Amino acid sequence: MEVDFKELVVNEFSGKNAQLLYIKKAKEGLWDSESYFFKQYFTKKKASILDIGCGTGRTTIPLVKKGFTVVGIDITPAMISNAKNIAKKNKLRIDYRVGDATRLAFENESFDYALFSNQGWTQIPGKKNRLSALTEVCRILKPQGMYIFTAHIRKWTSKYFFFYLKQWMRFYLLKPLGFPIEEIEFGDRLFERPAADPKEAAASKQYIHIPAKKEVMRSIQKSGFEILEVNGSMQRSYSRPSKDLPTFFICRKK
Numbered sequence: 001m002e003v004d005f006k007e008l009v010v011n012e013f014s015g016k017n018a019q020l021l022y023i024k025k026a027k028e029g030l031w032d033s034e035s036y037f038f039k040q041y042f043t044k045k046k047a048s049i050l051d052i053g054c055g056t057g058r059t060t061i062p063l064v065k066k067g068f069t070v071v072g073i074d075i076t077p078a079m080i081s082n083a084k085n086i087a088k089k090n091k092l093r094i095d096y097r098v099g100d101a102t103r104l105a106f107e108n109e110s111f112d113y114a115l116f117s118n119q120g121w122t123q124i125p126g127k128k129n130r131l132s133a134l135t136e137v138c139r140i141l142k143p144q145g146m147y148i149f150t151a152h153i154r155k156w157t158s159k160y161f162f163f164y165l166k167q168w169m170r171f172y173l174l175k176p177l178g179f180p181i182e183e184i185e186f187g188d189r190l191f192e193r194p195a196a197d198p199k200e201a202a203a204s205k206q207y208i209h210i211p212a213k214k215e216v217m218r219s220i221q222k223s224g225f226e227i228l229e230v231n232g233s234m235q236r237s238y239s240r241p242s243k244d245l246p247t248f249f250i251c252r253k254k
């Protein structure tokens with residue numbers, strides 16, 4: 001039986017481990033890279049922003065504190081419930097709603113800006129659905145509206161060459177031969193999420209798609225955006241640098 005990746009994503013993010021992790025994450029605030037890009041591109045004062053896949057509010061809270069009018073949506077009801085608790089505890093009035101990026105419940109041209117942080121877009125299973133999310137974001141943005149999202153990109157560098165070679169063989173050789181390979185598209189990954197509490201066992205499987213850069217760029221262009229910048233060189237945190245950097249895609253509605 002094929003795995004329902006959408007259900008897997010919601011179930012995984014609803015679990016106790018994931019919720020503990022994301023309750024902690026709400027306090028982390030913006031990454032250094034996010035601060036840089038938001039300052040650069042979200043320039044209009046008091047602009048309206050849709051924070052897609054907002055989780056417990058890690059990015060929503062600082063954007064509200066900067067004076068933007070932010071609506072945070074997430075497909076996982078437990079995320080929204082904890083986001084609301086955290087906002088209440090901090091005496092912040094934030095409009096959080098359960099919502100799916102592939103079918104946005106907003107009128108055309110409702111927002112100045114939108115974001116989908118922390119590789120959330122690549123947790124939408126299926127190329128067609130990821131394209132729908134892009135088209136939907138474009139629809140709800142005002143003309144010239146900005147959209148910023150991130151993805152981990154497939155890199156056939158020496159570090160990952162054998163990993164992707166194995167994935168390629170699993171997907172293009174073993175799967176057609178009838179082996180039980182869960183991935184639906186090449187680039188799909190199912191990995192163990194580490195436990196939030198070290199005393200607990202690792203949580204169950206988590207889905208993410210690691211796309212090729214050109215696949216992302218083609219989808220962006222098909223959805224009605226122009227690409228202003230693609231940048232995979234900024235650190236999340238300059239005090240704790242990492243080698244695995246997400247790529248930022250900066251898009252503007254045409």
Ligand SMILES: C[S@@+](CC[C@H](N)C(=O)[O-])C[C@H]1O[C@@H](n2cnc3c(N)ncnc32)[C@H](O)[C@@H]1O
Pocket residue numbers: 009010013022025026052053054055056057058059073074075076079099100101102117118119120121123124
């Ligand atoms: C990696 S988490 C990031 C959460 C938050 N942005 C942060 O950085 O802490 C990705 C989030 O995207 C949400 N998500 C996944 N698919 C979604 C969809 N189709 N529509 C809205 N949210 C989605 C998940 O429920 C999850 O909360």
